[in-house]
């Protein structure tokens with residue numbers, strides 16, 4: 001039996017990286033996620049598993065260290081919060097373009113600009129629509145509890161290597177900072193250098209032995225037709241993710257007249273709203289997104305045949321709502337509600353919005 | 362005499378290193394990049410470390426270095442090669458890792474990555490080809506462009522009052538405790554090539570001994586960007602670049618020279 005621990009979301013992410021058998025973490029401090037690197041520095045994972053931890057000189061350097069190390073077949077992670085993730089975008093585009101696996105954590109805070117250190121979910125567009133330059137996608141997971149912060153690290157590494165694609169854990173300041181009970185996964189052993197060379201020898205730059213052609217990590221292709229062909233390959237991969245990796249949770253949707261679509265801490269808040277609504281006799285269900293990309297288009301579309309309306313709740317001015325509306329395709333009304341700029345909506349505010357914008361509207 | 366009679370082992374005076382591919386070099390005739398590539402690969406071959414060497418290519422004319430260097434390589438974003446090399450070296454400390462970068466890449470956009478990799482004393486080799494200009498993008502001003510020197514973005518000559526002074530990145534990183542060996546070389550004459558190759562060899566030997574960062578600047582030409590014939594470009598380099606960027610060792614065994 002694994003023991004139950006009380007941990008902050010950020011600490012859980014850090015510990016889970018060690019337990020997932022990660023080879024390296026490169027990061028740069030920023031509130032509200034500095035606990036990730038602080039925890040790792042205290043824990044000395046170098047002694048526990050041989051995992052490397054390095055404080056880089058900037059988020060730009062950190063993501064490029066990730067790029068370099070990921071290109072050698074190692075399991076690498078970085079974390080930051082919104083302004084820092086903006087700085088990482090160039091590197092993320094390179095990682096996506098050259099098809100490398102890695103895990104990027106964004107513990108979102110309010111923006112734009114330096115914004116606020118308070119929680120936010122306003123990086124949805126940046127995370128799910130590309131973020132950097134070019135046609136690419138990240139696989140994006142949204143944890144709604146400290147337990148999921150821990151569980152999603154290993155899952156993210158699995159998916160990152162399965163698709164050779166960067167995976168983002170899109171969290172927010174609430175989940176990063178709050179303490180909850182968590183059961184940590186078991187320690188996975190890190191792959192040995194020999195195992196890495198054997199498993200990823202067809203692409204990783206580990207030094208060219210006589211037995212194979214040389215490996216090159218690059219996103220450059222000067223011939224536009226070949227670059228287009230490479231893009232086709234990327235798009236086919238994203239399509240596969242859409243077919244196979246959609247993850248979500250439906251809560252009380254069977255008898256629901258109205259459904260709140262939410263992820264992360266907004267999904268937790270919506271839980272309370274749902275309870276309050278049901279006490280009043282309003283049948284509310286929750287569609288909690290776990291993957292933001294791929295987005296559960298089909299599932300929400302099917303749900304739209306059975307309910308009277310949707311409220312998309314997000315701590316933003318209305319980003320996820322665009323995908324919700326695409327999914328529903330005009331079948332029933334769908335509106336956005338959310339406080340933003342670092343303000344967290346209350347369950348009461350969400351209920352009021354549901355009553356005014358959807359039920360009354 | 363028939364050609365076949367000449368092609369005999371005893372008549373062999375020069376052989377291309379097997380660590381250079383047969384891909385035609387994309388460099389302008391007379392450009393120093395090709396020679397800098399070759400001597401780097403010769404060193405890797407002579408040390409017998411090619412199976413354990415990982416190179417990092419920059420953004421600049423040498424962005425395609427991985428087409429020419431016959432080893433595993435990673436192409437880094439503009440200026441980020443020292444960070445990329447750090448990532449590789451930290452997870453494969455027993456491999457040889459080097460970056461190959463131009464002056465725009467290393468001294469402008471990548472100034473921060475360069476300084477910090479040097480300051481951490483990463484056990485990597487940095488080969489820095491300084492041609493005083495942005496060759497690849499068509500001859501714009503670089504941080505190393507000389508005072509008064511014309512480029513497409515300093516068409517009346519670099520005015521140091523508004524455009525700043527040429528940056529001596531090599532002297533700068535020599536000040537940092539993390540660098541073990543810092544030198545400035547050239548590849549415009551056979552003698553200079555021999556010296557530069559020796560310096561690169563020394564740099565890789567330092568990496569072998571885990572002594573810290575070894576930094577080899579190669580002052581080079583850009584006849585296309587400078588709008589000169591190759592020979593004129595080399596002469597101009599000797600007359601104008603070398604006084605500002607004097608050749609020779611700047612730091613040896615972790616100690617500044619004199």
Ligand SMILES: Cc1ncc(C[n+]2csc(CCOP(=O)(O)OP(=O)(O)O)c2C)c(N)n1
Pocket residue numbers: 420421422423439462463464465466467490492494495496497498503583
């Ligand atoms: C982020 C980014 N900014 C600008 C460029 C355009 N660019 C490509 S190469 C280059 C300058 C390269 O000059 P240098 O490093 O001196 O190399 P050289 O071509 O002279 O060898 C620039 C500005 C780019 N590719 N990426």
Ligand code: SF4
Pocket residue numbers: 387388389391392393394422492496497582583584585586
């Ligand atoms: S543009 Fe300049 S640096 Fe680039 S290949 Fe030509 S001569 Fe060399």
Ligand SMILES: [Mg+2]
Pocket residue numbers: 421463464465490491492493494495496503
């Ligand atoms: Mg240059």
